[in-house]
Amino acid sequence: MIVSSAFAGKRYAVLGLARSGQATVASLVASGAHVMAWDSRDEPRQGLCEWIDCGKVELADPVAADLAGYDGVIVSPGIALNQHPVAEAAARAGVPVIGDIELFALARHTLPTHRVVGITGTNGKSTTTSLVNHILEVAGVPSQVGGNIGVPVLGSDPLPEGGVYVLELSSYQIDLTHSLDCEVAALLNLTPDHLDRYGTLEAYAASKARLFEMQGKERCGVFGMTDSETGIIARVEAARRAPGLIRLVDGSDLAEMQGGWPSLQGPHNLQNAAVAVAIVEALGIKKGQWERALRDFRGLPHRMERVAEANGVVYINDSKATNPASAAPAIAAFPPNPEPRLHWILGGLPKGDDLDECMPYFGNVAAAYTIGDAGPRFAEILAPYTRVHRSEMMAEAIRQAMAEAKPGDVVMLSPACASFDQFRDFEARGQTFRQIVEALLAPDEETGGKG
Structure with a gap:
């Protein structure tokens, strides 16, 4: 880890003890800083002593603590400062609210x-x-x-x-x-x-x-x-x-x-x-x-990731496409050849009420399979342009796409939505796509065919 004399003798409060918060606490303690640490969840607080000498960390909530004389309050980027009371508490004490990048x-x-x-x-x-x-x-x-x-x-x-x-x-x-x-x-x-x-x-x-x-x-x-x-x-x-x-x-x-x-x-x-x-x-x-x-260069997981190819059909996991703007270029990447060849699985927790950024590329879509909270609305938008299956769940969408796809076609998950209606995060959604595809393509043990 980074250990720096820049922090020696300083006083910092760290709010949020996920990965970046843990690394921040460890770095500051090793650098000779006084550290107050807190997380709203019990588990990270209770596990603090597993990765740091608890005698060197003051376990207290900076919202309620006296922050006078502190050099900074380091918060997780996921904490919305326009809603969280830590911003007001730090302002009262005249202490800057910063992140680990500023450190x-x-x-x-x-x-x-x-x-x-x-x-x-x-x-x-x-x-x-x-x-x-x-x-x-x-x-x-x-x-x-x-x-x-x-x-x-x-x-x-x-x-x-x-x-x-x-x-x-x-x-x-x-x-x-x-x-x-x-x-x-x-x-x-x-x-x-x-x-x-x-x-x-x-x-x-x-x-x-x-x-x-x-x-x-x-x-x-x-x-x-x-x-x-x-x-x-x-x-x-x-x-x-x-x-x-x-x-x-x-x-x-x-x-x-x-x-x-x-x-x-x-x-x-x-x-x-x-x-x-x-x-x-x-x-x-x-x-x-x-x-x-x-x-x-080999691409990253969940970003136009080719997860399988079978019977001339390519399966792509683009779960990181969490809004229409990020799904649009993925759709654009598969123009007709000469007929539309893309089987598009989309939907989840919507960030808006339209697919306007994707609309110029609807002609690339052979069929759409809508899932999640956005499914009904996306189905309405796409119906005038292509065949639409209101699949609701990921597994059903993949089964339907596999049944329709022909050699040369592409089955792609590019949701244009957040994942939180059905999945923990986009990584879990992408991993589920991969697992279902692999399971459905696996030979059936009894018949020797596909399951």
């Missing part, structure tokens, strides 16, 4: 010389973050991912001199960060999301823009070119930086190469790759290095 920023001057890449956006963050890390590894540059993906940034060992920390950053994490000066920062795209937290798209965009506002004027910014909100932020940043430090990319210059990237198909992955290339080029990586890395 990392404060510790940077004590670490071996390194660079930081910050990647944000509504969709594509994890793929782009992992791709940048992969390219750096292929090029022989020490690197590691952190932030909203992989090991919490404070929980990993410091990189050697010359290393690159590649951080996936959600808007929630950026909200809790005030001094992270990334050598390279990237914004992939902006579409309506998390509006329960921000209220408007403009407020959500302002949160993302802060990643660039924290950068020095000599730093590099990379921006996708698919939406006007991202373009507005790019223009603001271009006005305060020297020419050449802002890169606008859409992937058009890489389109001819995409056929050689098995795990990066579809227009969304073309832009993800273009942003990754712009980032690594800003870090000094040459074309020969990133070309080789793009060819052998």
Whole structure:
């Protein structure tokens, strides 16, 4: 883990003891800080002593505790500060509310010389973050991912001199960060999301823009070119930086190469790759290095993940598509050949009342299979364009799709919804899809046929 003299003798309160909270407590204690820790759930509090010396941690709720003299309250990004009383308690005591990314920023001057890449956006963050890390590894540059993906940034060992920390950053994490000066920062795209937290798209965009506002004027910014909100932020940043430090990319210059990237198909992955290339080029990586890395990159689970192929039909798990904007490029990736060939499983807990972003690609859909709370509404929307099965449950949707799919077709889960109506999270939903597909494709023990 990261241990830093920047925290020695300081006083911090940590609210939330999931993975990042545990790593934060361990790092602060090892660095010589006084730590107050709390979680609203009994289990994390009771398990505290299993991974830390309890004698070095004060177990108390910062909402009710005296925070006078504390240097910060570190909260989990999942805590909504516009609703949680910890924000008011910290404000009364004049204590900043921050996250573990801000602690990392404060510790940077004590670490071996390194660079930081910050990647944000509504969709594509994890793929782009992992791709940048992969390219750096292929090029022989020490690197590691952190932030909203992989090991919490404070929980990993410091990189050697010359290393690159590649951080996936959600808007929630950026909200809790005030001094992270990334050598390279990237914004992939902006579409309506998390509006329960921000209220408007403009407020959500302002949160993302802060990643660039924290950068020095000599730093590099990379921006996708698919939406006007991202373009507005790019223009603001271009006005305060020297020419050449802002890169606008859409992937058009890489389109001819995409056929050689098995795990990066579809227009969304073309832009993800273009942003990754712009980032690594800003870090000094040459074309020969990133070309080789793009060819052998293996995609992430639940993001256009090919889970099976049988009888000429490909099965794809895109459970990470939790809104229509992220499902749209997945649908676009499978145009008719010459007839529509996509069997689309969608639905869950809706984030809106329409599929407008997906509508331009409805002609790619041979049949739709709707599930979950959004199923009835999505069925109404899709009925004028394609055959619709009101499947309700995942298993039934997969059975129906298997029965209809022909060689050359694709069966894809790309829900365009959150998962919480039927599943714990998008990972559980994707894993269920994989398991059902594998079970239904497995040979029947008695007949030797498919089950």
